Amino acid sequence: ANWARIEPLAIKGVMTKSDSDQAETALEQAQSAVTQAQAALEVSKQDLETIKVSRGSLEAAVGGAVAAVNLAEIDMTNTKVLAPRDGTVGEVGAKLGQYVTAGTQLMAVVPPDVWIIANFKETQLSDIRIGQPVTFTVDALNRKRLNGHVERFAPATGSEFSVLKPDNATGNFTKVAQRISVRISVDPGQDLAQYLAPGMSVVVRTELEK
Structure with a gap:
């Protein structure tokens, strides 16, 4: 806006050459600042997209960690053998430290x-x-x-x-x-x-x- 007021005066020779050059230089500096700000805005937009992608990756990693925790909890519950009902245990065939598979008879439970x-x-x-x-x-x-x-x-x-x-x-x-x-x-x-x-x-x- 300042250059728009000064330019007609410079053409008519009303103002000095140095003042005209100084105003034109200020205009070019302002235009360069605008261009630099626009470039910084584009860089910020790209950084934002990168952050969004990284956030999705982190959310997927969190989901995988939660699934791993749930799987570990299931494995932990599998270490506990619960009797289907109350009773007295007899014929215990399992030994401490023994590995067993599904269907292995560990003991007999006699209900009351x-x-x-x-x-x-x-x-x-x-x-x-x-x-x-x-x-x-x-x-x-x-x-x-x-x-x-x-x-x-x-x-x-x-x-x-x-x-x-x-x-x-x-x-x-x-x-x-x-x-x-x-x-x-x-x-x-x-x-x-x-x-x-x-x-x-x-x-x-x-x-x-x-």
């Missing part, structure tokens, strides 16, 4: 719930009903008598669950009474029930057999 599996003949089931009271004696408990109730019946005979099933389609046939498993619950409030353990031999009698 105890019940009786009685294998009745199929000819004895006609008089047995769900909820029917029963008594049973345990060999390991000096044949002491305990009480229970019929809880449920197996869906098939024991022979149907065996590896080699009998095939009586041809030849001579000898009728053999099959056995069906009956689950019997142990009535609460019996002191001897706490000594029952899986695998013990028992003799079950229904109320109708007494």
Whole structure:
């Protein structure tokens, strides 16, 4: 704006040559400063784009680090073997420092719930009903008598669950009474029930057999 006022005066010769040259030099310096500022602006824009790209890389690195932490936490949880339910541990086969893979049997957990599996003949089931009271004696408990109730019946005979099933389609046939498993619950409030353990031999009698 200053040069726009001085230039007509310089052309008419109203002002001195030195003042005109000084004003023109000031104009050129101002134009150079503008050009320099524009170049600096472009450099700043490029730096901003570089920062944006670097920020994306850093965010990706942070995401990778978070994923690594999550994976480490999963690996840490895999070092803890949790029992599916409460119970007593037995047959511990794992040793300290031993490496195991998925599916390796480490130990057996015996739950506190105890019940009786009685294998009745199929000819004895006609008089047995769900909820029917029963008594049973345990060999390991000096044949002491305990009480229970019929809880449920197996869906098939024991022979149907065996590896080699009998095939009586041809030849001579000898009728053999099959056995069906009956689950019997142990009535609460019996002191001897706490000594029952899986695998013990028992003799079950229904109320109708007494």
